[in-house]
Amino acid sequence: MRKAFVIFFWGILVAAVASLFVFANQKQQEVTCPEFVIAITNDGPHQLISEQYIRQQITHAGYRIKGQRIADIRAGEIQELLRKNPFIRSANITIGVNGSVKANIIQRQPLIRVFTETGRQFYIDSEGVIMPVNADFTARVVIANGHIPDVSSKSESNGNKEVKPEKNLHPALKKVFLTARAVKQDAFSEALTEQIYINATGEIELIPKLGNHTILLGDTTLLNDKLNNLKLFYKQGIRNDAWNKYVMINLKFRDQVVCSKSTQYGTI
Structure with missing residues (x-):
């Protein structure tokens, strides 16, 4: 008898709470939005x-x-x-x-602004999602150009939210995205880099803000190691008066920095 009473009591209580919730919800539906x-x-x-x-x-x-x-x-x-x-x-x-x-x-946070071979342009954000350029707001980010095909300016999604957006990027754009992200994650490289350029052979080059040389990264393997080697070279291997002597700093090869000087200064 006591057990039946307890069950009855809780049933009444649950019903009352549910009714109160429905009443409150219905009442709120009639409220006018003030702001x-x-x-x-x-x-x-x-x-x-x-x-x-x-x-x-x-x-x-x-x-x-x-x-x-x-x-x-x-x-x-x-x-x-x-x-x-x-x-x-x-x-x-x-x-x-x-x-x-x-x-x-x-x-979203734009990471890089891409210019394709045909002149179309768009942003890629920090997660690898492609965004159009907004005429009203301009983001001052690193530019990527060169031999970048005029691929889709939309990220293709397979509907699986567990797959990172970068996985859906066209290979040419993924290369640009991974490079820009590695540059962004290193304060020295970010301050140094003006532009990411894809050359005729599909290799990645960085255009620095200082000097007349280019920095050849090759592909996206060991990007962090390559950028660290570059940092060490700038800090230890190049004098301030030598910025314009080099035409190429080659980081393609593992644990190596191979430099080429202009014909005016010879090569090393």
């Missing part, structure tokens, strides 16, 4: 989107938020709209108890 807040998280120095840009995107898609009943606000559709934006890494729409709506957005 729409946009919070953009940008973990880097490059701004590609703004609050005004987000509001315009939502408005142009035909959605209204502020001043609308919560029941009439299609939060799920707006969230999906924002998630499809190529400049946005993640977006979540939340609705407060008082009816205020908030969009929490994390912006």
Whole structure:
């Protein structure tokens, strides 16, 4: 008897809580949204989107938020709209108890700006996702050009979220991405590098900000070791007055730095 009473009591309590929740939810659906807040998280120095840009995107898609009943606000559709934006890494729409709506957005971080052989250009972000160039906002990042084929300017996805976006890059773009990422991860290399160039044989070259020489990396194997060797060479093997004597610093070979001087100075 006592056991039956306990079960009955908890059943009544659960039913009451559920009813209260449904009532509160229905009541909130009738609340008018007093404000729409946009919070953009940008973990880097490059701004590609703004609050005004987000509001315009939502408005142009035909959605209204502020001043609308919560029941009439299609939060799920707006969230999906924002998630499809190529400049946005993640977006979540939340609705407060008082009816205020908030969009929490994390912006993608451009890593490199790519120019193909035909002159088309786009960014690749820090995760390997391709983004279009935004005419309103310019990111000052390393440029990659040269013999880069005019491949798709969209990252191909197989639908598997566990696969890193970089895995879906065209081989030519993956080469550029891996090089840019290695350069970005080393403060010295990042400060030194002006441009990444893919030569006629498909090998990777760096164009430094100082001097008239190029730095030949070859392929993407042992990139960190190659950049470390370059750092040691600059710090220990080259004098400040010798910047313009070299035409090529070759790092293709493991644990070697092979330099070529201009014909004016001979070769080493």
